[in-house]
Amino acid sequence: MPVINYQNMTIIQRLFLLRTAAIIIQFLTVLIVYFVMSLQIALLPLMVVIIVESLFHILSILIFRQRDAGNVAIVLQLVADVIFLTVLLSLSGGATNAFVSLLLLPIVIAAVSLPASYLLFISFSAIASYSALLLTMPEHTMHHMDMSNHFIGMWANFLLSVIVVTFVVGAMARVITNRERAIALQREDQLKSEQLLALGVASAQVTHQVATPLANIQLLYEELAEDYPEHEAIVAMAQPLTACTNQLGYFRSLATSIRENKKTQLSVTELLEQLVDQMHFHFPEQALDIIQADPVHGKIVSDAMLLPALLNLIQNAIRANEESQQQHITLTVSRINNTLSLQLRDFGAGIEANMSQAQREVLGEQMVVSKSGLGMAVFLSNSTFQRLGGKLKLINHSEQGCIALVTLPLLLDNKEDE
Known part of the structure; x- marks a missing residue:
């Protein structure tokens, strides 16, 4: 049995996995409520909505299997989830449905996955959906149960939850994302510093190893220059040796300047x-x-x-x-x-x-x-x-x-x- 590595999934893949589980739970819940609990619900309309949601889900998986999903695509998927959930709730009690708080889930997903502007859009969509469910409740339900204040209180509680999720969870997600980005940059800088240090050590070793042979050659040149000052080879050696000596001195002064961090x-x-x-x-x-x-x-x-x-x-x-x-x-x-x-x-x-x-x-x-x-x-x-x-x-x-x-x-x- 293949093991699902949730950490290596992309955002859209995680969203598809959660929606798959949600569709299965929705299907089983409707069947249990209707056949086991014998409650009168609109079975056929609910099953039609779940089937349409499943078809949309399969089509989305096929589309984004071949391409990358940007922020706009993820927002559209979450808006679709809000719409499907709102329709299901409207067919099964509306704002009185005990599962109305599930409208928070798209907001939580957006809080940990999307920038602040898209998060606000999803939050307003969920609030609008809940408000529509509350406003479209039948009048006789309110008066018969005398629960109008209770339902309004539930709406206010949902609004407060949305605000908390949007600002607190969203802020925490951005802090974590920025921290991970800073850690990644720090790792890159550390790796680069280690490479530069290795190159610097190697250069220092080469300079040190070249200094002694060059000094010996310089002494031999000076002795030969005294004995054969006009020899063609001796004259030709003067400029290259001087250039090497000057370059070696430049390297030493350069190393000193770098070590002292002079600017x-x-x-x-x-x-x-x-x-x-x-x-x-x-x-x-x-x-x-x-x-x-x-x-x-x-x-x-x-x-x-x-x-x-x-x-x-x-x-x-x-x-x-x-x-x-x-x-x-x-x-x-x-x-x-x-x-x-x-x-x-x-x-x-x-x-x-x-x-x-x-x-x-x-x-x-x-x-x-x-x-x-x-x-x-x-x-x-x-x-x-x-x-x-x-x-x-x-x-x-x-x-x-x-x-x-x-x-x-x-x-x-x-x-x-x-």
Whole structure:
């Protein structure tokens, strides 16, 4: 016998399961009341309503087996439940029926499943149904039983119950949902932090392991340079060794800055000048075209990793250009409200076509395996931007290449704010 896993069901599946049980209970209740308890009820009309409800239920199951159900679809299903229940109650005593409080069930389901606006709609529908049942009660029932005050009290009690369910249960459900969402985000951040920590430890180990051999090579070079100062190989070694030594020192200062969490304010002009200088130094064969419709004034919060994060994106763009034999990239700089927008475009083949849509959506949020690697550079860059309050988005250009869209909070001057 298959086991029903209620926790893994969607909202619409849970609703269908509850309605299946409700239809069975309705059918059995009508038969027991009529045949066992020998009470005079409208048997045929009640059975017709239950059959129509069953047909609607089966049709709904067939429809939503092939498609996802949004909030509107769930609201329509709950409204249908309210209508069917109201008709059944009207045929079996109306507001005097002991099961009239079942009109609370659609409200409870909506409270734990739907946003507040849809919950209010279902609540008003149930109140309107109960009110209609009370107003359409025969006059002789009221006078014969002298129960008018009692029925009005029942209606008031139902109204109070609806208010409690709508606001209290609904609020509790939203708190739980928000808490679960916050926990999920915290888990993602923790996983990302663990990945970054692992990469940082690995980088520190590599830097430490490279430092000693590099120092030995530097000593050998200095000794050889004294004995053979004009030798072609010795002269050729000077620049690469100097670059390695400088880069290693830069890594050490970078690690110190990250450890001390140093942050500074950097103007947009200074940032662009540093990018151009690094571009000329590291990639002299490529051209960086900066496009600004209007100069962007103001400053951004920067740390030691901001420039390397942008250079990672530039290096990816240059690699894409080289594969397509292109020699320039464009950087469009603009201001959107209080945000600095940097659009870096290459003229390569764009984001890999064999990458799935799910992989593209999480590109930058986590490391993604592809032909070009694990997406580590994009992952590290995006982590830096997020730490500074920004974000990164990668999209294919409509004509050619890929656009890396970086947004960072912009600190405006007082004059600029005015």
